[in-house]
Amino acid sequence: MSEFKSGSNLEKVLKAGHFAFTGECGPPQGANLEVLKEKARHLKGCVDAVNVTDNQTAVVRMSSWAASLVLIQEGLEPNYQMVCRDRNRLAMQSDILGAYAHGIRNMLCLSGDHQKFGNHPESKNVFDIDSMQLIHMVKEMRDQGVFLNGQEIDEAPRMFIGAASNPFADPFEFRVHRLAKKVAAGADFIQTQCIYNMPKFKEFMKQAVDMGLTEKCYLLAGVTPMKSVGMARYMATQVPGMDVPDELIKRLKGAGKGKVAEEGIKFALEQIEEFREMEGVAGVHLMAIEWEHRVPEIAERAGMLPRPQI
Amino acid sequence: MIVAEQKPIRELVEMVKDFQKILVLGCKGCVTVCNVGGAKEVGVLASALRIWGRKTGRDLQVGEHTLERQCDPEYIEELRGIVGEYDAVISIACGVGPQFVSERYPTARVFPGVNTKFMGGAVAHGIWSERCAGCGQCVVHYFGGLCPIARCSKSLMNGPCGGSADGRCEIHKEVECIWDTIVRKMTEQGRLNELIEFKPPKSWTTARDGGPRSMIREELVK
Ligand code: SF4
Numbered sequence: 001m002s003e004f005k006s007g008s009n010l011e012k013v014l015k016a017g018h019f020a021f022t023g024e025c026g027p028p029q030g031a032n033l034e035v036l037k038e039k040a041r042h043l044k045g046c047v048d049a050v051n052v053t054d055n056q057t058a059v060v061r062m063s064s065w066a067a068s069l070v071l072i073q074e075g076l077e078p079n080y081q082m083v084c085r086d087r088n089r090l091a092m093q094s095d096i097l098g099a100y101a102h103g104i105r106n107m108l109c110l111s112g113d114h115q116k117f118g119n120h121p122e123s124k125n126v127f128d129i130d131s132m133q134l135i136h137m138v139k140e141m142r143d144q145g146v147f148l149n150g151q152e153i154d155e156a157p158r159m160f161i162g163a164a165s166n167p168f169a170d171p172f173e174f175r176v177h178r179l180a181k182k183v184a185a186g187a188d189f190i191q192t193q194c195i196y197n198m199p200k201f202k203e204f205m206k207q208a209v210d211m212g213l214t215e216k217c218y219l220l221a222g223v224t225p226m227k228s229v230g231m232a233r234y235m236a237t238q239v240p241g242m243d244v245p246d247e248l249i250k251r252l253k254g255a256g257k258g259k260v261a262e263e264g265i266k267f268a269l270e271q272i273e274e275f276r277e278m279e280g281v282a283g284v285h286l287m288a289i290e291w292e293h294r295v296p297e298i299a300e301r302a303g304m305l306p307r308p309q310i
Numbered sequence: 311m312i313v314a315e316q317k318p319i320r321e322l323v324e325m326v327k328d329f330q331k332i333l334v335l336g337c338k339g340c341v342t343v344c345n346v347g348g349a350k351e352v353g354v355l356a357s358a359l360r361i362w363g364r365k366t367g368r369d370l371q372v373g374e375h376t377l378e379r380q381c382d383p384e385y386i387e388e389l390r391g392i393v394g395e396y397d398a399v400i401s402i403a404c405g406v407g408p409q410f411v412s413e414r415y416p417t418a419r420v421f422p423g424v425n426t427k428f429m430g431g432a433v434a435h436g437i438w439s440e441r442c443a444g445c446g447q448c449v450v451h452y453f454g455g456l457c458p459i460a461r462c463s464k465s466l467m468n469g470p471c472g473g474s475a476d477g478r479c480e481i482h483k484e485v486e487c488i489w490d491t492i493v494r495k496m497t498e499q500g501r502l503n504e505l506i507e508f509k510p511p512k513s514w515t516t517a518r519d520g521g522p523r524s525m526i527r528e529e530l531v532k
């Protein structure tokens with residue numbers, strides 16, 4: 001058996017001790033592959049893996065596995081996201097088999113935003129299993145070679161298992177325990193919610209390090225550069241579980257007309273600099289939402305290039 | 311109890327607009343307690359229908375009747391000789407009522423007068439809140455006596471999602487995040503370690519997902 005769990009590029013980069021850098025890409029709201037390929041072109045060579053969102057914010061988009069396959073064709077490594085909102089355990093397992101069979105090696109297991117936020121709020125949700133149980137299921141599929149019902153799998157899917165963590169949601173005291181649960185359930189790597197409140201994140205990281213969690217999994221800090229003051233305000237007030245300090249909004253405002261986006265990028269770069277030095281942080285997950293074309297520049301300025309070839 | 315709310319009168323008159331003799335049928339069970347389907351509400355709805363009838367020039371005959379319970383064949387039997395007198399029955403019991411009436415009186419035209427909402431109770435005067443989703447395998451003791459199946463918007467069993475903020479659920483500020491409450495309560499009881507244990511996937515065979523449910527208690531079957 002190989003020394004790797006999945007052999008994905010992301011796993012290799014992390015295991016070799018490199019500071020990982022992952023990106024994100026939302027599939028198109030249609031069958032338009034050009035849009036997706038365009039995003040892929042910007043990200044290629046700049047990141048170790050690309051998260052492919054699964055009907056994010058409960059808006060219908062091209063399926064995550066299909067878009068992941070397109071990324072593979074374009075020479076990128078996908079991090080296939082799966083939410084518990086839209087699929088029961090049968091659909092999840094069959095999708096995982098299919099995804100793996102077609103070369104997908106990383107998976108991010110999420111609860112998923114409630115459909116109330118999306119463009120089909122009338123839909124029925126599933127939530128047959130929760131994100132914790134999904135993580136565990138993918139691990140058992142890989143390590144024990146069994147389905148959730150215990151039945152043996154003829155060639156088990158070997159995924160590098162990711163999970164999300166939001167240090168800024170409530171109740172704060174429970175957040176590190178939830179992270180611990182995800183690690184115990186089988187998460188190999190963690191990507192956090194976008195971080196803006198650095199002192200709070202440091203407090204969270206200290207807890208995680210003290211509990212030894214960062215020795216058992218790789219934690220990638222989430223970064224989303226602010227494009228505008230409006231975006232910052234929206235994130236601060238409209239996105240549950242998002243913590244955007246007033247100082248940041250003030251700082252963006254102070255940048256002056258036409259310079260806010262640059263200020264947002266500067267803040268992100270400062271954060272990345274800090275994360276590189278922070279104990280327990282194994283990399284950065286850059287979620288440049290509908291801003292993929294700025295990723296090469298950010299990666300360059302953050303000193304992330306070239307990415308390690310393993 | 312089962313909590314229901316009255317259907318808008320517009321919807322009800324649309325349902326019965328082609329009938330002349332209408333029976334409004336109440337129930338003294340849950341719907342009386344939640345002030346939507348008892349004798350009092352039967353009277354109110356019957357008057358509303360009569361007024362609508364007069365306004366729209368219809369010669370309506372609206373009868374009123376309230377059963378002890380509509381979820382019990384014994385009481386449904388009481389309607390023998392009554393139902394036949396009417397063209398339509400509006401049951402303002404929970405969703406069980408119109409079905410028991412329909413099943414017992416196959417030729418009757420039965421309409422639901424309320425929307426059955428959930429199993430829960432009154433948390434304050436005039437405010438009702440859901441407590442149970444009838445999953446068929448109760449597990450509230452793992453969660454400080456509180457039910458995440460019915461009360462967490464995502465039925466999560468392993469802790470609060472990333473959308474929990476200030477004790478509120480991500481779907482709406484008016485909705486309590488039950489996981490916030492569970493964590494607080496278990497912390498106060500010194501039982502946080504129990505929440506840290508992994509809870510495996512639930513079997514939904516006992517829930518509605520396992521198909522329509524029934525229950526047989528041999529010792530009670532005559
Ligand atoms: S665990 Fe099931 S039976 Fe118990 S309160 Fe919740 S939904 Fe009802």
Ligand code: SF4
Pocket residue numbers: 461462463464465466469470471472473474475478479480481486487488489490
């Ligand atoms: S915010 Fe709380 S109640 Fe709402 S879905 Fe998340 S954990 Fe469940």
